[in-house]
Amino acid sequence: MATVRELLIEGLERLRASGSEPARLDAELLLATALDTARTAILAHPEVAVGDAAADRFRMGIVRREAGEPVAYIRGVKEFHGLAFSVDDRALIPRPETERLVELAEAEVRRRLLEAPRPLDGPKLRIVDVGVGAGAVVIALAAVLRRRGMLDEVELTATDVSPEAIALATENAVGHAVADAIRFREADLLPEWEVRRWDLVLANLPYVRSDAMATLPRAAAFEPRLALDGGPDGLAVIARLLDLLPGTLDGAGAALLEIGGDQEADARALVEARLPGWSCAVERDLGGLPRVLVLRPPSGDTA
Ligand code: GLN
Numbered sequence: 067m068a069t070v071r072e073l074l075i076e077g078l079e080r081l082r083a084s085g086s087e088p089a090r091l092d093a094e095l096l097l098a099t100a101l102d103t104a105r106t107a108i109l110a111h112p113e114v115a116v117g118d119a120a121a122d123r124f125r126m127g128i129v130r131r132e133a134g135e136p137v138a139y140i141r142g143v144k145e146f147h148g149l150a151f152s153v154d155d156r157a158l159i160p161r162p163e164t165e166r167l168v169e170l171a172e173a174e175v176r177r178r179l180l181e182a183p184r185p186l187d188g189p190k191l192r193i194v195d196v197g198v199g200a201g202a203v204v205i206a207l208a209a210v211l212r213r214r215g216m217l218d219e220v221e222l223t224a225t226d227v228s229p230e231a232i233a234l235a236t237e238n239a240v241g242h243a244v245a246d247a248i249r250f251r252e253a254d255l256l257p258e259w260e261v262r263r264w265d266l267v268l269a270n271l272p273y274v275r276s277d278a279m280a281t282l283p284r285a286a287a288f289e290p291r292l293a294l295d296g297g298p299d300g301l302a303v304i305a306r307l308l309d310l311l312p313g314t315l316d317g318a319g320a321a322l323l324e325i326g327g328d329q330e331a332d333a334r335a336l337v338e339a340r341l342p343g344w345s346c347a348v349e350r351d352l353g354g355l356p357r358v359l360v361l362r363p364p365s366g367d368t369a
Contacts, residue, residue: 068121071112073097077128084132092137093128099141100124136285147206151238156230158293160202163351164270167324167358168206170349171268174320175211175220178265184219191220192316196255196269196307198224199293201235203268208244217247225253228292255303256310264314267321269307273329275300300326301336308340311361320362327355337361 068076077093086092098105100123101116108114116124127140138144138159144151146160147168153159175191184190195204204224211217226232232250239245251257256267273296274282286294296303304323311321325333330348333356337346343364351357 067115067117069112070097070108070114070116073116073121073124074108074112077124080128081131086131086134092131095137095141096127096131097124100127134284135288139288144200146202147210149206149209149242151200151202151205152234152241153200154234155288155290156228156234157199157201157226158270158289160200163327163353163355163357164202164324165206166349166351167268167270167322168203168210170322170358170360171203171207171266172210174266174322175207175216176214179216179219186218190218191265192263193220193222193266193268194256194264195222195224196267197271197293197303198226198235198250199231199270201238203270204248205235205239205242205244207268208239208247209242212244212247217244222248223251223257224248225251225255225257227252227254228290231290231293255307256314263316263319265316265319267307267311267315267319267323269304269321270324271303271307272296273300273304273324273326299332300329301332304333305336305340308337308361311341312363315363317363320360323359323361324357325359327351327353327357330356333359 074093074097077096078089081089081093094105094108098108100120130140131137136159138153139155142152144153144159147165151160178191198204204222208217208222211220224235229252232252236250239248272294274294276295276298279295315321334346337344345362347360348356349358349360
């Protein structure tokens, strides 16, 4: 039987040879998954002997990673905003930069609820996550609002054009015990089946330029193209959502939309063209890159 240390070295060498980075972290995560334990546990006990079945599981994971599959899909789990999400090829793997969108959404909700608390029987703050994918944004938001005792004052909806993504997001909502708090709807962007005035629209839509798809890390080829490809200029899907905002966003509401780190100027120009008079701020992510558009209707606009 091989030890933890021996298997790690074997996996590390194979991943390095295949050009897969970060090889050490990936090998550690894959071995921890094969052993159904935490990465810290294997780092703490490199001398432990590993059973043959677990060693086989580890080697199968290494083979998949050598072929370029994302570690998150091999493990079936990805951490986001302190929560573990089930992930598979039904949806995009949640990215750390998207945590910024959750933080901004939380701040917006708190500000609105502190300004005007919602009576229990009155209208709630209406929030929609457009293009929910695996559910990371709306579920992380629901979890944080529950911790703050604010979940009863909001009404959460999540849409996706992909029924597979809705199914995965629903599983994650069940896993985090917020399924009762979120209505999932299959829809292209904002649902047209009901007229609504959203207080807060959140979206991490596809925004990679079609011609840049081939330059993404190899792992992205395993993710649904629908979740990444934003058309020729990367902003085609976001532009369609912008066109829907005047008819659907409440006059005092806001839309928080994730964009690519190199899209600030293009996104601002797009907002100016499609939503004249709206305010547009750009928030940066932890890496200092422009990441979230914050859009508000002209004041006094109730359309
Ligand atoms: N940030 C992702 C990437 O660069 C793109 C996510 C998206 O298109 N919404 O891989």
